[in-house]
Amino acid sequence: MALQDRALGPTALLIAIVGLPAAAAAQESRLAELGARAQGGDAQALLDLGIAQRRAGHFDDAAATLRRAMHARRGGWPEAQYELARVFFDEGDYRAAKTVCGALLSATKRGPLGHNCMGQTFLVWRRSSPAAAEFDQTLAVEPQNAIALYGKAEGHRMLSQVAEAEAGYRQAIGAAPNEYLPHLGLGLLLSDSDRTEDASASFRRAAELAPDEPEPHYRLGKSLGRGQDAIASLSRAIEIRPGWAEAQMELGAALLGCGRGQDAAARFQEAIRLAANMGGAHEGLGLALFSVGGQDEVAEASLKRALELVPNLPRAVFTLAEIQARTSRVDEAVETFRQAADLMRADPLPLVRAGEILRDRGRNTVAIGFFQRALAIDANLARAHVALGDIYWNMQDWPHARSSYEAASRGRLSSQDAARVRERLARLRQL
Numbered sequence: 001m002a003l004q005d006r007a008l009g010p011t012a013l014l015i016a017i018v019g020l021p022a023a024a025a026a027q028e029s030r031l032a033e034l035g036a037r038a039q040g041g042d043a044q045a046l047l048d049l050g051i052a053q054r055r056a057g058h059f060d061d062a063a064a065t066l067r068r069a070m071h072a073r074r075g076g077w078p079e080a081q082y083e084l085a086r087v088f089f090d091e092g093d094y095r096a097a098k099t100v101c102g103a104l105l106s107a108t109k110r111g112p113l114g115h116n117c118m119g120q121t122f123l124v125w126r127r128s129s130p131a132a133a134e135f136d137q138t139l140a141v142e143p144q145n146a147i148a149l150y151g152k153a154e155g156h157r158m159l160s161q162v163a164e165a166e167a168g169y170r171q172a173i174g175a176a177p178n179e180y181l182p183h184l185g186l187g188l189l190l191s192d193s194d195r196t197e198d199a200s201a202s203f204r205r206a207a208e209l210a211p212d213e214p215e216p217h218y219r220l221g222k223s224l225g226r227g228q229d230a231i232a233s234l235s236r237a238i239e240i241r242p243g244w245a246e247a248q249m250e251l252g253a254a255l256l257g258c259g260r261g262q263d264a265a266a267r268f269q270e271a272i273r274l275a276a277n278m279g280g281a282h283e284g285l286g287l288a289l290f291s292v293g294g295q296d297e298v299a300e301a302s303l304k305r306a307l308e309l310v311p312n313l314p315r316a317v318f319t320l321a322e323i324q325a326r327t328s329r330v331d332e333a334v335e336t337f338r339q340a341a342d343l344m345r346a347d348p349l350p351l352v353r354a355g356e357i358l359r360d361r362g363r364n365t366v367a368i369g370f371f372q373r374a375l376a377i378d379a380n381l382a383r384a385h386v387a388l389g390d391i392y393w394n395m396q397d398w399p400h401a402r403s404s405y406e407a408a409s410r411g412r413l414s415s416q417d418a419a420r421v422r423e424r425l426a427r428l429r430q431l
Helices: 022-038 043-057 059-072 079-093 094-107 111-123 128-141 147-160 163-177 180-192 196-209 215-223 228-240 244-256 261-274 278-292 296-309 314-328 330-343 349-360 364-377 382-394 398-409 415-430
Strands: none
Touching: 022 043, 022 228, 043 059, 043 079, 043 398, 059 079, 079 094, 079 111, 094 111, 094 228, 111 128, 111 147, 128 147, 147 180, 163 180, 180 196, 180 215, 196 215, 215 228, 228 244, 244 261, 244 278, 261 278, 278 296, 278 349, 296 314, 314 330, 314 349, 330 349, 349 364, 349 382, 364 382, 382 398, 382 415, 398 415
8 A cells, every 4th residue: 555655755664554444345346236226226325325435535427317206207297406515515525415405495486495595505615695596495394494594503604693503403303303413513512612522412413423424423523522422423524534634643643642653553544545634633742742752753754744734733843852852952852842832832741842852851941941941931830940959950950959949849849859858958958
């Protein structure tokens, strides 16, 4: 399998993707089974196949199959026409969706299904006012039409009208509790409002109601962030739609968060194979390879590629500095930690790491400056106080050593540092 050498530089990756996961193979097997059923031209079988192809992300195949389904049933088939429009909704193709929904609007004699279709088309184009006008046409005839209520709520969310959007989603859920889209939309709204637990509950409900749709599982996994539930949800999204680069990247992040660096690296590699210019995937690959160890050259190339695509990624810059430190490029590492500190202004760790590297090489004066800058961010940072105490101890500057160790003793220390601080303070009191 070809790896992304062009994206990662000339060094070949030292780990390999074993191939598409078994879940992806299962999805292709399912599509093959549905394809076999549809070979006779049965309209329902073609519809089922087209829906499955859309869910799998095979959009061109889905569009072709759904057109065959429409032609297989004489007199038109609005439901199949609407499913064809959903292909273009998923793709974000406004023009194609508008063509299909315009035809559906005529075919249904300007009925609710046609207006809902056109309304969703305008949402794809991010035009909330004309979308609302279409949904209002449906609601004038069917006041409890859940898709129209959901569509209007989507328009409010698009305009950051949080209260109106939440009320609209809940009204849609009340009208049709088993329709997954309002739960999904509510989850997105709650996520944008930093109501993470409530968002996860909404995504979970959407995933329960639509187990074969990939987006609810993706959104649930992303909202959970890490842990086995996140991994399971993102894996399910990829099982349904193996070629979804963003889902592959999020699964990599969840795996990395659980300490599974090797598995994470494989997911990030797959994301890069699918979308070579995703900065987050290159960053994730670099972080994963760094966590695994022994692959500093490739990890560094990945992080540098990430920063070419998306400058000023804090974790990428910080980890690049750690690689430089680990490979004895002291001046480069200190400068890169300085850059990380500029990006992570509320976090003293880059300053502490720069100070530790300089201290370990006897460059105490500059190291003291970094530790003092770190303490300006967090005056109780025991790690910095210990480091300063050690420097002053070695310099035989007993008053400063004593004050630093006393400050360190009031913070959280490792057992080894705590023992050394106690021992040195006892000796300093005897001076």
